[in-house]
Amino acid sequence: MVNCCGLLTAQKEPVPLKSVDVELEVRDHVATVVSTLNYENKEDKPLEAVFVFPLPGDAAVCHFSAKLRQTQIVAEVKEKQKAREDYDDALSSGQQAFLLEESEQSPDIFSMSVGCLPPGESASIRLEYVTELSVQADDGLRFCLPAVLNPRYQPQGSGGSGSGNAQVTSTPASLVPYTLTFSAQVSSPRPVSRIESSCSLDPLQYLNSEQTKATIKLAAGHKFDRDVELLIYYKDAHQPTAVVETGEATAKLGTLMGDPVVMLSLYPEFPQAVMSSVASCGEFVFLLDRSGSMGAPMNNSKTDQTRISSARDTLLLLLKSLPMGCYFNIYSFGSSYEHIFPKSVEYSQQTMEEALKKVGEMESNLGGTEILRPLEHIYNQPCIQNQPRQVFVFTDGEVGNTKQVIDLAKKNSHAHRCFSFGIGEGASSALINGLAKEGGGHAQFITGTDRMQPKVMQSLRYALQPAVVDISVTWDMPKDVSVTVLSPPITALFQGQRSLVYARLSGQISEAAEGCVTVKYSLAGHPSQNQLQFSLKPAENTGLTVHRLAARTLIRCLEMEEREPGQQQDDSVRKKVVELSVQSGVSSAFTAFIAVNKDSGEAIQGPLVRRNVPTARLMACSMPYSLSLCSAQPSFKTSMMLGSAGSSAPNSVQYGMNSMDLQSAKPTSKSFIGGLFGFKAKKTVKLSGTRPFDSGECRPCQPPMDPLLQVVSLQKASGCWDLAPALATALGKTSEEMEKPKPASVNQEVWATILSLIWLHGFKMDSQEEWELLAMKAVSWVRAQNSPCVNECVEAGNALLGCKVQKDALGL
Numbered sequence: 086m087v088n089c090c091g092l093l094t095a096q097k098e099p100v101p102l103k104s105v106d107v108e109l110e111v112r113d114h115v116a117t118v119v120s121t122l123n124y125e126n127k128e129d130k131p132l133e134a135v136f137v138f139p140l141p142g143d144a145a146v147c148h149f150s151a152k153l154r155q156t157q158i159v160a161e162v163k164e165k166q167k168a169r170e171d172y173d174d175a176l177s178s179g180q181q182a183f184l185l186e187e188s189e190q191s192p193d194i195f196s197m198s199v200g201c202l203p204p205g206e207s208a209s210i211r212l213e214y215v216t217e218l219s220v221q222a223d224d225g226l227r228f229c230l231p232a233v234l235n236p237r238y239q240p241q242g243s244g245g246s247g248s249g250n251a252q253v254t255s256t257p258a259s260l261v262p263y264t265l266t267f268s269a270q271v272s273s274p275r276p277v278s279r280i281e282s283s284c285s286l287d288p289l290q291y292l293n294s295e296q297t298k299a300t301i302k303l304a305a306g307h308k309f310d311r312d313v314e315l316l317i318y319y320k321d322a323h324q325p326t327a328v329v330e331t332g333e334a335t336a337k338l339g340t341l342m343g344d345p346v347v348m349l350s351l352y353p354e355f356p357q358a359v360m361s362s363v364a365s366c367g368e369f370v371f372l373l374d375r376s377g378s379m380g381a382p383m384n385n386s387k388t389d390q391t392r393i394s395s396a397r398d399t400l401l402l403l404l405k406s407l408p409m410g411c412y413f414n415i416y417s418f419g420s421s422y423e424h425i426f427p428k429s430v431e432y433s434q435q436t437m438e439e440a441l442k443k444v445g446e447m448e449s450n451l452g453g454t455e456i457l458r459p460l461e462h463i464y465n466q467p468c469i470q471n472q473p474r475q476v477f478v479f480t481d482g483e484v485g486n487t488k489q490v491i492d493l494a495k496k497n498s499h500a501h502r503c504f505s506f507g508i509g510e511g512a513s514s515a516l517i518n519g520l521a522k523e524g525g526g527h528a529q530f531i532t533g534t535d536r537m538q539p540k541v542m543q544s545l546r547y548a549l550q551p552a553v554v555d556i557s558v559t560w561d562m563p564k565d566v567s568v569t570v571l572s573p574p575i576t577a578l579f580q581g582q583r584s585l586v587y588a589r590l591s592g593q594i595s596e597a598a599e600g601c602v603t604v605k606y607s608l609a610g611h612p613s614q615n616q617l618q619f620s621l622k623p624a625e626n627t628g629l630t631v632h633r634l635a636a637r638t639l640i641r642c643l644e645m646e647e648r649e650p651g652q653q654q655d656d657s658v659r660k661k662v663v664e665l666s667v668q669s670g671v672s673s674a675f676t677a678f679i680a681v682n683k684d685s686g687e688a689i690q691g692p693l694v695r696r697n698v699p700t701a702r703l704m705a706c707s708m709p710y711s712l713s714l715c716s717a718q719p720s721f722k723t724s725m726m727l728g729s730a731g732s733s734a735p736n737s738v739q740y741g742m743n744s745m746d747l748q749s750a751k752p753t754s755k756s757f758i759g760g761l762f763g764f765k766a767k768k769t770v771k772l773s774g775t776r777p778f779d780s781g782e783c784r785p786c787q788p789p790m791d792p793l794l795q796v797v798s799l800q801k802a803s804g805c806w807d808l809a810p811a812l813a814t815a816l817g818k819t820s821e822e823m824e825k826p827k828p829a830s831v832n833q834e835v836w837a838t839i840l841s842l843i844w845l846h847g848f849k850m851d852s853q854e855e856w857e858l859l860a861m862k863a864v865s866w867v868r869a870q871n872s873p874c875v876n877e878c879v880e881a882g883n884a885l886l887g888c889k890v891q892k893d894a895l896g897l
Contacts, residue, residue, distance in 0.1 A: 101126050101134040101202065102263045107230060109269035111317060113326070114218045114350065114583070115630055116228055118144075122210040126202045133176065134199040139231035141216050142193035142515025145637035145671045147629075148213035149185045149678035151199075153206070160185065160680035162667045168677035175681045176200045183210065186677035191487035192641075193231070193515035215630050215637075219518075219528070220583050221316065222543040224323060225281070227530070229514065230313040232265065267303035267313055278318040283311055283533025296320075311510045314532055323583065326350045327602075327619030329590070330631035341571075341589055341636060342669055345623060348631045349586040351604055351615065353553075353578045359609050360580055363549040363861065368412040368429050368472040370463055371400060374456070374480035374508070376419045379449035381481075381509060384534055392508050393449040395537045396479050398794055400444045402538055403477070405800050406545060406858035407432050412472050415440055419451020422459035428466060434802040441798075454484045457493065464497040474501040475548040477541070478520055482512035491519035492648055498576065502526045502552065504544040508537065525577035539854040546858065551609040553578040558586060561601040565593040566621070571639045578606060587635035596622040636669035644674050793849050796841055797856060804862035806841045808833035816844050816886065826881040828874045835870055838863050839878045840886065842895050847888030864896040 106121040126132045140146070149160040163171065165186060175182035181201045188194040202208055218226040271277050276296040280289055285304035292298040303313060328348045336343035373396055382389040390398075400415065407413060412429040413436075416422060425443045430436045456478075468474055484490065494503055503524025507517035508531050521528035527547050529540040556575045560568045571587040578584060586602075598621045605614045640662055647658040659675055666673040790798070795815040800806055813823045827836045842863055845856050867875070879892045 101132055101199070102136060104264045104266070107265070107267045107313075109228065109230075109267070109315075111218065111226075111228065111269065111271040111273075112627075112630075113273045114220075114226055114323075115215065115634070116218055117215050117630060118213065118230070120212045122197070122212070124199055124202060124208045124210065126204055126206055129204050131204065132199075132202045134202065136197045136199075138195060138197070139193055139511070139514075140195055140214065141229060141231065142191070142513065142518055143637070143641075144193075144214040144216045145633045146185070146187075146195070146212065146214040146678070147633045147669075147671050148211065149183070149680065150211045151181075151183045151680055151682070152209040152211070153181065153682060156682065156684060158183070158680045158682050160678040162670055162672065162676050163679050164663050164667075165675055165677045168679035171679050171681060172198065172200060181208075181682040183208075183680040184677060185212065185672070187672050187674055189674055190485050191513060191515050192674065193487075193513055215633050217585060217634065218317070220323065220581070222529075222540065222581075224581070225316040225318050228269075228315040228317065229530070229532075230267065231511070231514070232307070232312050265303070265307045265313075267307070268300065269302075269315060270298070270300045271317055272298045273319055276320040278320045280318070281316040283314050283535075311533060323350075323352050323581075325352050325615070325617045327600075327617060328627065328631055329619070329621055329623050330627050330629070331623040333629060333632070336668075339591065340668065341639070341665065342629070342632055345590045345594060345621075346571075346632050346635045347588050347590060347600075347619075348634065349588075349602055349617065349619075351584045351586065351602075351617065352581065353584070353604065353606075353615050355580050355608060355613070356611075359551060359611075362551075362609075363408065363546075363858065364473075364551065365408045365410050366472050367408075367548070368414075368469050368474045369403075369407060369477070369548070370413070370429065370474065371403065371415045371477045372456075372459060372463065372479065373400070373415065373417045373447065374419075374454060375417045375447060375449055375451040376454040376481070376483070377449055377452060378454070378481050378483055379508070383509065383531070383537070391449070392481060393447065396508070397444055397447060398791075399479070399537045399541050401441065401794060401798060402542060402855055402859070403545060404437055404440060404444075405797050405802075406542065406862065407437075407802075408549070408862065409433075409803060412469055413440070415444065416459045416463065417447055417451065418454075418456055418459040419449075420453040420455055421451060422455075422462070423451075424459075424462075429469065432802060437802040454480065454482075456480060456484055457486060457490055460490065460493055464493065464500070468500055473552060475526075476501050476503045476524065477544070477548075478503060478505045479508060479541075480506070480512070480516070481508045482514075482516045484513065484516060487513055487516045487519065488648065490516060491523055492645065494520050495523035495645065498523055498525055502548065502577070504548060505529070506531060506537070506541060506544075527577075527579060527582065539852070542855050542858065547579050549858070550580070553606045553608050555605070555607040555612075557605045559603045559605070560588075561603070562590075563595070563598045563600070563621075566598070566600070567591050571635050573638075573642050575604070578604075585638075587631070587638050589635070590621070594621050596620075633669060633671050636665060636671045640665055640669075640671060640673045793845075793852055793856065796844065797859060800841070800859060800863070804838070804859070804864075804866035805834045806837040806863075808837040812837055812841070816840065818885070822885065826885050828877045828881060831872055831874050831878055832870075835867060835872045836878060836882075838867055839875070839895075839897075840882045842867075842897075843879065843882040843886055843888050843890050846890045846894055847883075847886060861896070867897060 172184040184198040287302040379393040414429040504526040505520040569589040666676040
């Protein structure tokens with residue numbers, strides 16, 4: 086028997102990574118993150134430790150170094166293949182080496198190799214990156230430290246098995262064998278109002294009396310069952326800003342790193358009259374992930390609603406909120422894809438009812454996460470005249486061909502807007518943000534205790550607003566100053582959402598001089614513009630943060646250009662990326678950080694042993710029930726753990742002393758057991774404490790429908806409600822109680838609709854974001870009836886329901 090010391094993997098191998106320490110510094114809306122990874126080799130032979138881990142998809146990795154005893158080795162950026170060769174050469178000659186490289190399939194996955202760590206030695210690895218914080222619908226700034234890396238589904242034939250794609254070694258979140266400490270310091274010209282998180286935090290501490298500086302720490306004992314997410318709120322609303330940063334002293338003038346760079350943060354303000362109106366047209370295409378991992382609970386709790394169940398509820402709200410006269414369709418996907426209608430259909434009571442029936446039957450039973458094919462099918466459908474296409478994508482983002490999907494969205498950006506939603510921990514930020522950015526839409530992440538519905542309805546409000554078109558940015562600068570814009574053109578503007586523009590400044594720049602930027606656009610047929618005047622005086626103490634973010638922006642643009650058809654034969658764009666990456670010290674898909682300890686003295690002796698450091702993953706669905714298979718055979722029981730689609734599932738299910746090899750079993754049934762495990766279950770499957778079902782989702786007894794969803798589900802496509810027994814039950818009344826106080830001259834639908842509106846305003850104001858659009862549709866319907874006695878209806882309805890809602894508050 087072998088005695089293993091230290092932390093162990095699931096295969097009983099020692100794990101050389103002992104701890105991860107993260108320090109976050111936030112300045113207004115820009116974050117600098119420094120991660121220190123501490124390795125220790127407690128084995129009796131030299132090790133190579135390989136760690137595949139997630140980072141934010143838009144991070145600019147700008148520093149990588151290693152400390153060995155008292156020696157500090159700073160890595161340099163090299164062309165990726167050259168860096169790999171240098172790393173291999175160092176290891177083969179017994180030298181210590183360190184390699185950090187970005188995945189070739191997705192920019193939010195990195196691989197770190199720590200080579201030739203001698204027995205008994207320690208190494209401290211420092212990784213630094215900068216990133217912009219996205220603005221949420223409630224004006225909070227979102228920072229996410231990805232701690233969970235779920236297995237990414239790699240579609241067949243997508244070319245994802247090359248050398249540039251390190252294999253992820255993952256382990257259930259509860260078994261991660263290293264610790265995490267996390268602290269953050271926040272500073273801004275405006276006071277810090279509060280900081281929220283889905284993780285346990287120590288109390289917020291202010292560092293000055295103005296409350297413009299604050300610090301916070303992650304409470305001890307982080308379980309790795311969720312990403313570390315912070316929502317930062319400042320007391321005043323976001324304002325347009327400009328930050329000018331001086332160039333690097335040692336860099337050549339006329340280059341990105343040598344010249345000053347300006348970062349503009351633009352927050353357009355639209356007229357209230359336009360913002361309060363909603364479109365009555367559009368083609369709305371909803372694309373829902375039904376892969377096995379969508380069966381996971383929303384909040385990593387066995388008692389919580391599953392992702393697919395929450396998505397079904399959200400589709401109910403969406404379908405009820407669509408305007409009459411629009412078109413819609415619903416696609417769902419896994420390893421294959423389905424659509425409810427052959428093509429988008431006009432929104433009516435009949436098509437809405439048909440769609441809701443199909444939505445109610447949707448389960449997380451379609452296998453892997455192959456999103457590319459359904460998106461291609463959607464984009465290949467001809468657009469409907471005068472019905473702008475809006476695509477809503479709901480996914481937990483566990484895909485391997487991220488860049489292909491984003492390229493497809495960009496290719497079709499002229500014909501649609503894309504609103505994307507990342508569901509649960511470990512969703513790919515590169516995929517979710519990339520789809521929205523290239524599709525001219527908006528991205529939202531639903532994690533921790535977040536409810537999906539309010540975030541999705543916020544995006545529907547964006548989609549129903551008139552599209553901003555003809556966007557242009559013009560610069561008015563001193564005559565001796567020229568501007569080179571580094572960011573791609575702005576393709577989408579939304580109320581309250583930030584647009585970032587990076588530009589390089591060259592020429593004779595006086596610190597007393599000022600510049601002006603004008604953003605012009607057309608909104609609902611009316612030309613509009615916003616201006617920002619700013620000083621050209623460089624900001625203090627920013628280091629090279631703005632330059633690195635600008636370099637990252639330009640690198641991503643060039644990488645997309647390199648992937649365009651016909652560019653693969655011409656390596657000039659790739660050479661530009663490598664040159665810019667090396668010059669700026671910012672990582673790219675074609676470069677890597679490499680450090681070699683050439684002063685280590687004697688070569689390290691002995692065979693090198695590779696250890697893969699596991700990353701936290703979430704189980705898609707755990708089943709702590711006893712399982713009975715009912716058939717003609719004697720019954721027997723077993724308990725088993727279900728892995729997510731595409732994850733490292735157990736190789737066998739134990740039946741007493743026998744086992745069944747899941748790798749060789751073939752799917753022969755669409756039953757629950759057959760759907761997930763690929764073998765046939767006769768008759769029915771019963772779970773202790775659950776109802777029988779035949780889907781792929783691990784689904785406990787469903788709780789009673791939420792009262793809000795009950796009321797919403799009864800609304801007609803036109804916006805009205807019927808005075809039906811089901812509505813009376815949902816409002817907590819009998820049919821007789823509902824009918825008795827109705828004014829005689831008012832028809833039943835108007836009465837029922839006004840009662841429903843009073844109930845929503847009286848009892849569900851905390852969920853107003855979820856029902857606001859469908860209530861607007863109801864109000865429009867009531868107005869169109871020209872019904873008498875509306876005041877009388879409101880008074881009688883308030884008396885019946887015990888409310889005090891004013892007619893004006895209802896919008897009537």
